Amino acid sequence: MKSIGAKTIVYPTPVFIVGTYDEKGVPNGMAVAWGGICCSDPPCIAVSLREATYTYGNIRKRKAFTVSVPSEKYVKEADYFGIVSGRTVNKFEATGLTPVRSELVDAPYVGEFPLVLECSLIKTVEIGLHTQFIGKIEDVKADEDIVGEGGMPDIEKAAPLLFAPDSCDYWKTGAFAAKAFSIGKKIEGT
Amino acid sequence: MKSIGAKTIVYPTPVFIVGTYDEKGVPNGMAVAWGGICCSDPPCIAVSLREATYTYGNIRKRKAFTVSVPSEKYVKEADYFGIVSGRTVNKFEATGLTPVRSELVDAPYVGEFPLVLECSLIKTVEIGLHTQFIGKIEDVKADEDIVGEGGMPDIEKAAPLLFAPDSCDYWKTGAFAAKAFSIGKKIEGT
Numbered sequence: 001m002k003s004i005g006a007k008t009i010v011y012p013t014p015v016f017i018v019g020t021y022d023e024k025g026v027p028n029g030m031a032v033a034w035g036g037i038c039c040s041d042p043p044c045i046a047v048s049l050r051e052a053t054y055t056y057g058n059i060r061k062r063k064a065f066t067v068s069v070p071s072e073k074y075v076k077e078a079d080y081f082g083i084v085s086g087r088t089v090n091k092f093e094a095t096g097l098t099p100v101r102s103e104l105v106d107a108p109y110v111g112e113f114p115l116v117l118e119c120s121l122i123k124t125v126e127i128g129l130h131t132q133f134i135g136k137i138e139d140v141k142a143d144e145d146i147v148g149e150g151g152m153p154d155i156e157k158a159a160p161l162l163f164a165p166d167s168c169d170y171w172k173t174g175a176f177a178a179k180a181f182s183i184g185k186k187i188e189g190t
Numbered sequence: 191m192k193s194i195g196a197k198t199i200v201y202p203t204p205v206f207i208v209g210t211y212d213e214k215g216v217p218n219g220m221a222v223a224w225g226g227i228c229c230s231d232p233p234c235i236a237v238s239l240r241e242a243t244y245t246y247g248n249i250r251k252r253k254a255f256t257v258s259v260p261s262e263k264y265v266k267e268a269d270y271f272g273i274v275s276g277r278t279v280n281k282f283e284a285t286g287l288t289p290v291r292s293e294l295v296d297a298p299y300v301g302e303f304p305l306v307l308e309c310s311l312i313k314t315v316e317i318g319l320h321t322q323f324i325g326k327i328e329d330v331k332a333d334e335d336i337v338g339e340g341g342m343p344d345i346e347k348a349a350p351l352l353f354a355p356d357s358c359d360y361w362k363t364g365a366f367a368a369k370a371f372s373i374g375k376k377i378e379g380t
Contacts, residue, residue, distance in 0.1 A: 001290075001306065001331040002341075008233045009330045009343060010307060011259050011350035012202050012363065013226060036203060036226030037355070038238045041319040043198045046236065048228045069201050075367050079374030094377055100191075116191065117200060125315055127324060129231040134317060140199050141191040151192075153199060155354040160201035161367055162352070164345040165227070168371060173202065174364030177265050177351055181358060184269030187284055 008034075012162035015170065017081050018047050019066035019099070019108045020058035027092050027099035027108040029068070030055040031082030033163040034130060043137040045117055048130040054086040059121060059133050066102060067117040067135075068110035071159040072172050078161065079170070104138045114143040114158045198224075202352035205360065207271050208237050209256035209289070209298045210248035217282050217289035217298040219258070220245040221272030223353040224320060233327040235307055238320040244276040249311060249323050256292060257307040257325075258300035261349040262362050268351065269360070294328045304333040304348040 013033040020028050034048035045067060049056045059065050070078040077095045084091060092099045098111035102118045109116040119135025140153075148154035155173060162171045203223040210218050225237035235257060239246045249255050260268040267285045274281060282289045288301030292308045299306040309325025330343075338344035345363060352361045 001301075002334055002337050004330040004332055004341075004343065006233050006327050007330050008227045008230050008235075008327065009305070010204070010206075010227060010235060010257065011305060011345050011348055012204055012352055014200070014202055016200075034227045034229070036236070037198045037200060037224045038236065038322050039224070039317040039320040040198050040240075042317075043196050044317055044320075045198075045200060046226070046228065046322070050230075067200065072367055076373050076376055079368065079370055079372070080377045081374070083371055083374045111191075115199070115201060123315070123317065125313070125324075127229040127232075127234055127313065130229040132228050132236070134315075137196050137198065140194040140197050142194050144192055147192050151194075152356045153194065155201050155352075155357065155361060158201055162202055162345075162363060163370065166342045167345065169369050170367040170373075171345060172364035172367050173352060174362035177262055177360040177362050178269065179359050180269055180353065181273055182269070183266050183360075184271070184273045186266055187270045 009166045013165055015070060015078050015161040015163050016047060017068040017070060017078060017110055018055055019068055020055050021062055021107060022058050023061060026090060028054055028058060028086030029081045029091050029110060031078055038134060044134050045119060045137055046132050046134045048132045050130055062106045063121040064105035064107040065119050065135055066107045066109040068113040069115040069160050070113050072161055075161060075170050114146045115153055116141045199356045203355055205260060205268050205351040205353050206237060207258040207260060207268060207300055208245055209258055210245050211252055211297060212248050213251060216280060218244055218248060218276030219271045219281050219300060221268055228324060234324050235309060235327055236322050236324045238322045240320055252296045253311040254295035254297040255309050255325055256297045256299040258303040259305040259350050260303050262351055264303065265351060265360050304336045305343055306331045
């Protein structure tokens with residue numbers, strides 16, 4: 001094994017667009033790769049942000065955020081959400097994407113993206129350069145087009161992106177590999 | 191948009207094998223999908239565990255863990271790490287995988303997996319059913335076979351798995367989509 005150093009490299013990291021309102025009620029979105037589900041009950045998701053970001057202040061004030069998951073066809077828009085700041089531009093207007101006001105939390109989500117989580121802030125964890133915001137997932141919403149049999153979202157139809165932190169590029173979701181809590185039973189001792 | 195309810199569904203979630211030693215020094219590994227990078231400086235990764243797990247007690251006592259990222263060819267072994275408990279079986283022996291003692295932290299990693307993070311516990315966050323352990327990444331190690339030009343790991347060669355929480359299945363990493371901090375510049379206003 002080759003030592004790479006103390007770096008933030010792991011696979012996969014997600015591509016989340018974190019939606020917030022600023023103090024004037026202007027909707028903003030920011031691309032976040034540092035985050036993930038962090039508790040099953042209550043259902044919670046964590047996103048980490050630098051204090052310097054516009055979204056950081058918005059979450060502090062509004063105590064709410066959304067996570068919108070772009071499908072691969074929105075890779076350009078998702079990247080744009082990570083390049084510019086909501087301080088200087090309305091990113092929804094620039095991309096032509098629709099900020100939909102959540103009926104559950106004080107934040108907007110991206111209407112065109114296939115999967116959305118509406119979150120209320122329940123915990124703030126200071127770590128270092130990044131502050132981690134833990135949001136209770138009040139509801140998950142899925143585009144009708146990605147809802148499969150059984151009424152649940154289908155990852156293949158959602159076509160989410162992955163982010164590779166070292167090379168700084170986006171990758172697509174690939175093929176089905178195996179059923180969880182199942183294929184491992186082929187190993188003796190289960 | 192269809193309401194799915196307050197559930198832990200987002201794409202992608204990772205497949206991390208969290209490596210620890212128990213109080214007797216027996217190596218253990220556990221599959222974790224609730225986690226991700228949570229800070230750039232210091233470089234940190236978070237993993238969330240239920241108190242009922244064997245790994246939970248191990249991290250509490252040893253103040254260290256590793257994250258080993260399986261490539262797709264190890265999907266069976268990765269799943270096994272999520273099915274059985276280290277209380278009743280030595281999962282490394284059962285799978286035939288090699289527990290490598292970290293020289294930096296008091297925890298073992300999976301010798302055959304292409305990417306490994308060695309972490310020292312710096313913060314414990316009680317959330318609910320899950321407790322989040324935040325580890326400072328002391329080093330990242332990559333199999334020589336996945337190290338590309340420039341000495342950095344290559345996600346395509348690592349071939350990491352994704353976990354879909356609702357359908358409970360594993361998916362492969364797909365094709366390159368786009369360069370980050372680049373393709374978004376095609377939108378006016380950057």
